[in-house]
Amino acid sequence: MKLKNYIALALFSLFAFNIQAQPGYELWLDYKEIDDNTYKEKYSPFFTDIELIGNSSTISIIKEELQLAKTGFALENLNSDSNSKLIVGIQNVLPSGIRSQINTENLGDEGYTINTLNNGKTLVISGNSDIALLYGTFGLLREIQQRNDISDLNIEEEPKIQKRVLNHWDNLDRTVERGYAGFSIWDWHLLPELIKPEYKDYARANSSIGINGTVLTNVNSNALILTPHYIEKVKALAEVFRPYGIQVYLTARFSAPIELGDLDTADPLDENVREWWKNIANEIYAEIPDFGGFLVKADSEGQPGPFQYDRTHVDGANMLAEAVAPHDGIIMWRAFVYSEEDPDDRAKQAYDQFIPYDGKFADNVLVQVKNGAIDFQPREPFHPMFGAMPDTPLMMEFQITQEYLGFSSHLVFLPKLFEEVLDEDTYAEGENSTVAKVIDGTNSNKKLTGIAGVANIGTEKNWTGHPFGQANWYGFGRLAWDPYMDSEDIAQEWLKMNFSNEEDFVKPMTDLLLESREAVVNYMTPLGLHHIMATSHHYGPGPWVDNLGRPEWNPVYYHKADKNGIGFDRTSSGSDALAQYATPIEENYSNPETTPEKYLLWFHHLPWDYEMSNDKTLWDNMALHYQKGVEQVEEMQATWKNMEQYVNKQEFEKTSKLLEIQLKEAKWWRDACLSYFQQFSEMELPAEVPEPEHNLEYYKSIDRPYAPGINPSW
Template sequence: MIARLFCWIVAMVAVGLTPMARAEDGYDLWLRYARADPSRSAALSAHATAIVATGAGPTWAAATGELQRGIGGMTGAPPALSETIQQGALWLATPASTPALPVRTDGLGSEGYAIRSTMVDGKAVTLIAANGDVGVLHGVYHWLRLAQSGASLDALDIRSAPKIGLRLLNHWDNLNGTVERGYAGQSIWDWWRLPDWKGPRYTDYARANASIGINGTVLNNVNAKADSLTAPYIAKAAALADIFRPYGIKVYLSVKWTAPMELDGLKTADPLDPAVAAWWKAKADEIYKAIPDFGGFLIKANSEGQPGPQDYNRTHANGANMLAAAVKPHGGIVMWRAFVYAHDNPDDRAKQAYSDFKPLDGQFADNVIVQVKNGAIDFQPREPFHPLFGAMPRTPLMMEFQITKEYLGQSTHLTYLGPLFEEVLRSDTFAKGKGSTVARVIDGSLEGHTLTGIAGVANIGVDRDWSGSIFNQADWYAFGRLAWDTSLSAQAIAQEWAAQTFSPDPRVVQPIVAMMMGSREAAVDYMTPLGLAHVMGTGHHYGPAPWIADLARPEWNPVYYHKANVQGIGFDRTGTGSNAIAQYAPPVARRLADPKTTPERDLLWFHHLPWDYRLRSGETLWDGLVHHYERGVAYVADMQKTWEGLRPYVDAERFAETEAFLTIQHREALWWRDASIAYFQSMSKRPLPAGSAAPAHDLDWYKAQSFPYAPGHN
C-alpha cells in the first residue's frame, strides 16, 4: 500500500501535477499562511532570514511567534530568532529598546507603526518600529499581510496609525451560550467552563482581531443580564482579558441598568440616588481589581423594554454621567447607545434618537461617548446616514455598524458589507460645510474630540468558519480595516481579503472582488430598492413580508415603513409629512426636500410618490421598482456563474459551501422579487413591464409562508 502511494506521488510530480490541496474549513480566516510558489517562497525567505526582536514580554512573543508561524507556513522554514542583525533580517524595535532608530515614531501613538527597508552595518534589513509592543505587533501583521497578498517587500516605507481610538466588536452573546441574531452558531464564550478552561480558540480570536487592528471587545449582549456583574462572571471575563491582553485587546461589559436592584436589593436605580452611585462605584472597583485594564461599560437603556434613567424621570446624560464617575478613577469609559426605540414615537420612529439626544449635547461627562447606529432605523440594507452625526458637536459620537447580517441575508447571502460601511463613512453631514463627513465626526477631527470610537456587532460564533460562511469573514475583516483607517476603499480591502483568504493569483482575486463589490447593491435591489426599508418578516427578519399590518404597535409593521396604497408608495419625511429631514443640516435637508434632488437610492425613504412618478431613467416608479428587483436576482445568477469558473482554483470544501449558499441566495432572491412584486402590484393595480415574468405564486401563497424556527428568532 505504501509503495503504491509513493509511486502515485512520483507519477504526479513527473507530469507536473501536485496532490490536491488539503481541505480547508475556513477556520484560519485570512491568516492561512498558505504555501507560496517556489519563486515567491524564495523572495520571502530572502526578506526574513532571521527575526531580531529587541524587546521581551508576552506581546513581543506574540509578534515573533506570528512571524515564525506565517513565514514558516508560506516557505516551509520558519526563521530563527537572532540577537544580531544579519542580511535579510526582520528587525523589531522601539525607541525604548533601540534609542537610535533610523525611523521616526513620533505621531504613531501607542498602536501605530513604521515599516522601512533600511541598511544596518552594510546589511539590508526590514525594520518594524513602533512606540510600544502593541504597535510592533500591528506592524508585524501589516508585513504579513503584504507577504500573503503577493506585494513587493522591497523598498518599504510605511507609516500607519489608527484614526479612531476605540475599535470594538460588540458581541450580542448571552450567558446561556446563545447569540442574539447569531447566524454562526452558539457563543464562542464557554461561560460554563470559564475561567478554568481557556481553549485555543480564544487566542486565535485575539490573533484575528489584532491582525486587523481591533483593540476591544464587549463580551455580552446589550440586552444584558445583571449576573454578568457578579464575582463568578467577573472572574470569567478576567480570564479572557488575560488571553487578549498580549494582543492589545481590552474587554468591556454591557450592563443592565437595574443591576443594583437585582443583585443587591436596592429599592431604586435612580442615577441621582447616592446609594445607586455608590453601588456602581463599588462594582467598578471590584471589576478593576480583577481586570486592571478593563475598558468600561456599554449600555442599552430605555429601548425595547430595557430599563434606564428615564424610568425615574432622569435623562440619558444623568445615567451616563453617574456610570462615568464610577469608572473614571480607573481610566474607564462609558458607551451609551442612542438606539432608543421605544413606544413614544407616534409620527416617525426615525426621529426618536435625535429628539432624545440632540437636546443633551454638551451635557455628557468627558469619558462618555454616545454610540449611534449608522442609520436611524435598524441596520437596513441601505439607510441614509443617521441625522445625529454632525448634530452633537460638543459630544463624542461613536459609530455602530452591524457586521452580522440581520437584514442582509443572514448567514447564506453573499453580501459584502465593505461598500455599506464606506458609503456611510463618506456621507457628508455638512455640519460645518462641505467635507464634514461621518468619518470626520467619529474620528474626532471635525470637532476636536479625543475620545473616538467605532463598534461592529460581531458575526462570530462556534461555526468552524467563525462567521457562518467564508464570505461573511470579509465583513469582519472590512470592519477592522476601516476602523483603523476610514480612508481605505472597500474594493482595496476586498482585494486584500481575497488574496489572503484564497490566493494572490489575479485569476482568483479579480473575479472574487468583482462578485463582492456589487453584492450588497444586488441585495438592496432584490430586498429594499429605491429607499424601501424594514419590509422583512417580523421577529426573525428573514424573508419578505411587506404585507404585515396587524401587530400591536404601528412601527412593528412593515406597512408603517412603505405606506403603499393605490396612490403610491414611500414614507413622506418632508415638511408635508413627518419632517424628519429637518434633523439634517440645512444643505442636506434642502436636497432631500425635493424628490428630484433626492438620491434615487433613498427616494422612498423620504418621499411618498405616485406609481407613475418618472425616475431619471424615464421609466415610471412602478416599472423601475420591478426592474430593480429583477436586476438584483440577475446579479446573483451572475455570481453563480463567476463562482463556477473558479472551481479549478478553490479548494473543494470551501468551493462547495459557497456554491450551495449561492444557490440558496438565488432561490431566496427570486422569492423576494416575486413576493414583493405580488404584494405591491396588489396596491399599484398596474401591469408588469413588458418582458417581466409574473410571480411564481399568487400573493396568498407568499403570505402563508411561516418560519417559526428561523435562526433570527431571539
C-alpha cells in the same frame, strides 16, 4: 498521569486539531505556501535572521506569529550569505545605527513603522509599544500574503479611531441574538478553568486587523454578568486577550442595583445607586485592571433606563461614567431608542432625545449611534445625529452580522455599505464634513473616538457561517483602523490573503464582492424602501404585516403603500425628519427630482405612475430593480463557477450551495413583494419581469418560526 487523563488530553488535542484544520478556521491568517521561487529567494533571508528586542508576552506572540508565517510561506533560507535581517523593537531600544533612521514620535502607542534600510538588507518593524510591534508584524505579513514588493518599504501607520470594538450580542446561555454562525464562543460554564484555543485564535484574528476591544455580552443584558462568579470568568478571558492589545467590556443592565443589590431603585441621581455602581466598578477593576468599561442599552425596546425615574440619558450615562472614571474606563451609551408612546416618526426619535444634551455628557462617554436612524437596513441614509452633535463624541455602530441581509445564507460584502456611510457628507462644518470625519474627531478634535461592529462570530468551524462572512469581520477591522480606506482595496486584500493572488481570480471576485451589496438592496429594498422584512426574525419578505402591537414594528408603517402610491414622506409635508439634516441636504432631498434615487422612497410618498429620470414609471423601476437583483445573483453564481481551481473544494461547494439558496430567496423576495405591491398599483409588470410563481396568499403563508438569531427571552 493516569491512563484516562492521557486519553482525555489526546481526545481534546485531536478535537482542537480537527477544528483548526477545517477550511476557513484560520481566517485571513492562513499563511499559504509561496509558489513564486523568485519572491521566496528574495525575501526568505529576512525570516532566517530575526532579532526581537524585548521579553514581554506580546513579544513572544510576535515570535510565534513569525514562525507560523515562515513555516506556512515555506520561507526556508535560500541565500544564507545575504546578510539580510529582520529587526522588531520599540524605537528607543533599537540598535543606535538603526534608531536614528526610524521616527515614531507622532505615532502614539499603537502606530507602527515598517522600513527597509541598509540598501535593502535590513527590515525594521518599530513603534512605541509592544502592541504597536504586533500590529506592525501583522502589517508586514499582510504585505507578503499579497506578494507585494517589500524591498523598499517605508510604511507609517496609526489608527485614526481610538476605540475599535466588537459588540457580541451573546447571552450567558450561549445563544446569540442575531447570531447566524452557531452558539457563542464563550463557554461560560467551563470558564475560568478551561481556556479553549479558540479564545487565543479569536484575539489573534482581531489584533491582526487592529481591533482593540470586545464587548462580551448582549446589549439586552443580564445583570448576573456583574457578579463575582462571572467576573472571575471575564478575568480569564481578559488575560488571554491582554497580550494582543484587546480590552474587555461588559454590558450593564440599568436595573442591576435592584436585581443584584437589594436596592428598591435604580435612579441615577440616588446616592445609594451611585455608590453601588462605584463599588461594582471597583470590584471589577480590582480583578481586571485594564477593564474597558460598560456598554449600555437603556430605555429602548423594553430595556430599563433613567426615563423610569424622570431622568435623562445624560443622567444615566454620567452616573456610570463617574463610577469608571477613576480607572480610566469609558461608557458607551447607545442612542438606539424609540418608544411606542411617541407617535412621531421612529426615524426622528433618537435625534430628538439626544440633541438637546449635546456637550453635557461626561468626557469618558461615547454616544454609540447606529449608521442609520431605523435599524441596520440594507441601505439607509446616515443617521442625522452625526451632523448635529459637535460637542459630543459619537461612536459609530455598524452591524457585521447580517440581520436584515439574509443572515449567513447570503453573500453580502458589507465594507461597501460601511464605506458608503462613512463617505456621506453631513455638512456639519460646511462641505466635506463626512461621517468619517465626525467619528474620528477631525471636525471637532474630540478627545475620545470610537467605532463598534456587531459581531458575526459563532462556533461554526469557519467562525462566521458563510465563508465570505469573514470578509465583513475583516473589512470592519480595516475600516475601524482607517475609515478612509477604499472597500475595493479591502476586497482585494482579503481575497489575496484567503484564496489566491492570481489576477484571473482577484479581478472578477473583487467585482462580485463590490456588487453583492447592491444586489441585495435590489431584490429586498430598492429605491429607499426599508424594514419590510418578516417580523421578529427579519428573514424573508413581509411587507404585508400590520397586526403587531406597536406601529413601528409593522412593515406597513415604513412603506405606506396604498392606491395613491408608496413611500414614507419625511419632508415638511410629512414627518419632517428631513429637518434634522443640514440645510443643503434638506433642500436637495425635499424635492423628489433632486433626491438620490437610492433614497427616493425613504423621504417621499410618490404615485405609482410617477415618472423617473429614465422616463419609466416608479412602478416599472421598482419591478425592474427587483428583477435586476435576481439577475445579479445569477451573475454571482456564474462568476463563482469559474473560480473552482483557485479555492478549497469544501469552501467552493459550500459557497455554491449558499448561492443557490440566495438565488432562490432573491426570487422569493421579488415575487412576494411585487405580488403585494401590485394590488395597490394595479399596473402590469414590465415585460422583463416574470410573473410571480405563486399567488400572494402563498407568500403570506410562508412561516419561519425557528429562524436563527432570535433572543430566547422574546
